[in-house]
Structures are given as C-alpha cells and as structure tokens.
Amino acid sequence: MAVELVIETMEALSDTTSLKRTAWKADWATPENHGQVLANLLLDGDKGYTIPDLFALLDAAGLEFLSMVNWRHWDVADLFKDPNNLPAFWGISLEGASLPEKLHLYDLLNPVSRLLDCWCTLPQADSPDRPTNRPIDQWSDADWQAATSTSIPSSSTALPATIYWRALPSIDRSSLAATSTYRPWGRLRLRVGLPLASCHCGRLPNPSNHW
Numbered sequence: 001m002a003v004e005l006v007i008e009t010m011e012a013l014s015d016t017t018s019l020k021r022t023a024w025k026a027d028w029a030t031p032e033n034h035g036q037v038l039a040n041l042l043l044d045g046d047k048g049y050t051i052p053d054l055f056a057l058l059d060a061a062g063l064e065f066l067s068m069v070n071w072r073h074w075d076v077a078d079l080f081k082d083p084n085n086l087p088a089f090w091g092i093s094l095e096g097a098s099l100p101e102k103l104h105l106y107d108l109l110n111p112v113s114r115l116l117d118c119w120c121t122l123p124q125a126d127s128p129d130r131p132t133n134r135p136i137d138q139w140s141d142a143d144w145q146a147a148t149s150t151s152i153p154s155s156s157t158a159l160p161a162t163i164y165w166r167a168l169p170s171i172d173r174s175s176l177a178a179t180s181t182y183r184p185w186g187r188l189r190l191r192v193g194l195p196l197a198s199c200h201c202g203r204l205p206n207p208s209n210h211w
Contacts, residue, residue: 055123069117
C-alpha cells in the first residue's frame with residue numbers, strides 16, 4: 001500500500017516540484033523496481049548524516065579516516081570560479097582549516113553527495129619512525145624496499161586480472177592506465193601511474209610470464 005501511494009503521489013506531482021526532481025526516478029514505478037522505492041523513500045529509521053556525524057562515528061568505532069572515496073570531488077576551492085584566486089577571507093580560512101572542516105564546508109555549500117562514502121583504517125602507530133607517518137619524499141631506500149601496496153577491496157577481489165593484465169601495455173609505454181574502464185567509481189575516473197601499476201604486477205597470476 002505504501003509503495004503504491006508513493007508512486008501515485010510522485011506521478012501526480014508537477015515535474016518542477018523539488019522533491020520529485022531530486023528524489024524520484026520514473027522507472028521506479030514499474031513493479032520490478034518497487035524495491036528502489038522501499039530503499040530510497042520508505043526505509044524505516046532512515047536519517048541524514050553530516051560530515052561531523054561521520055567523523056564522530058569513525059571516532060566511536062576506533063577507526064582512522066583516510067579520505068573520501070571520490071576525494072577529487074570534495075575540494076572546497078573547486079567550488080569557486082577561480083580556485084587559484086580565492087577571496088582573501090576564504091584563502092586564509094581554508095589554509096588553516098582541518099580536513100573535517102573543509103569537507104563539512106564543501107557539503108554545506110554543495111550538498112550533492114547522497115552518500116558519504118569514505119575510506120578508513122585502523123589507527124596507525126604514532127612513531128615518527130614509521131614511513132607512513134612521514135612525507136613520501138622523505139622515505140629512504142630501505143623504506144621503499146620494505147613497503148607493501150594494497151588494492152582497494154572491490155578491485156582486488158572482483159576484477160584483479162582484468163584490471164592489471166590490461167594495465168601492462170600502459171606500463172610498457174610508461175603511460176597512465178584508466179582503471180575506471182573496468183571498475184567505475186561513481187563520478188570519479190581513476191588513472192593509475194607507472195609506479196603504482198608496476199608494484200601490483202607481483203599479485204597477478206604468473207607475473208614472471210611478462211617480466
């Protein structure tokens with residue numbers, strides 16, 4: 001009954017109504033897509049979260065924030081006409097703002113992200129001797145030789161061979177490999193450089209066949 005009522009209401013609303021423009025898709029009216037109505041408009045207990053809420057949840061769970069998934073679409077400066085020539089107030093304010101503050105400001109000025117998807121990890125040790133706690137340009141040869149790389153879970157378990165074998169021609173040409181061709185990340189289009197692609201070749205089946 002609830003699903004049918006939502007469909008009837010949405011179809012009767014003017015197309016210029018804000019709710020219909022932002023929260024409704026016409027194909028949800030078909031029986032096979034009624035699940036979309038339940039998941040997006042009738043989810044019991046559903047609520048919105050802010051960036052401060054996100055960081056509070058991570059802190060409560062004992063997790064450390066790494067970055068937003070679509071991190072390139074969360075730069076406050078990009079919301080201005082000329083990111084390299086911000087008004088003085090904003091230039092000074094953003095320079096001293098923390099990452100959570102910058103993300104929160106972006107979400108307030110441009111709330112286009114329906115989901116606050118982020119990468120997080122277990123807290124790292126605070127020792128300054130850990131390479132991950134120092135800028136990468138300060139790494140020693142020993143740091144690089146002992147370093148390991150890890151793929152994000154969805155690429156390392158779903159399409160590893162597809163992504164990495166097709167990256168090999170790019171490695172040979174010392175060019176970029178567009179991994180989003182095989183694994184799209186929302187609006188983000190990823191390109192993997194030579195060093196990163198090369199270091200993952202050891203994870204492929206029979207990598208010695210190529211090298």
